[in-house]
Amino acid sequence: MAEPWEEQSEGTVKKFMFVNRKAPYGTIYALESLEVVLITAAFDQDVSLVFTDDGVFQIKKGQSTAGIGMKNFSPTYRALEGYDIEKLYVDKESLDARGLTAADLIVDVEILSRQQLADLMNEQDVVMSF
């Protein structure tokens, strides 16, 4: 049976940006947002992700969730490449404020200033903020 995303809106490609603002655990935003990202990629759209505020913790190395009884879903970020999602941007100020560097992250990202991120957002057709 064909899935709904395989038969609708064929041909149109828009620029979708997902702005991830929350820590990976504590709320469900990061996990459920990742599901939207994967479906958007399945629609063959031009997908980019931004990690800002506590959202930078979503892609921090060494997440261990056994103690809180939650699934560690951070390996999914490493699988994004397989869905042709390669535009990952991180807000430098957010990273600096939390004492993190690119070496602390589980994926290759482009670290940008807030002005650069604002310019990038202006170029998008759809921005979803979680």
Place this chain on the structure above:
Amino acid sequence: MKFGILINEGPFTHQAADSAYQFAKAAIAGGHEIFRVFFYHDGVNNASDYSVPPQDDRNVTDNWVKLAEANKIDMVVCIAAAQRRGLLDANEAQRQGKRGDNIAPVFRISGLGQLVEAGIECDRLLTFGD
């Protein structure tokens, strides 16, 4: 203009759904089209037919039902988010072996592809959340 609306918060705890409702009403009054309202995260709780707020408070679900019926708005509830939170339509309730269903009549259950499609088809997709 053709608008899509994404609602990420449930009724009462957050104002997001009220703001989205007021926006939708104003947009329609201004001659615009609401292509679809998509309910995600705790936003799925907007579709609960079992919500009974005090009589001197607004009834968020009823507001949606009336607005959607009067204007033929497509009201879509994310199936995965809804099932996590105990929101089931008659088919799903039966399939999952649950005693009852609780999705108000104007809402329909579907997948995240409907959100992506709204992003592609609409001139603007607006996120209402926290």
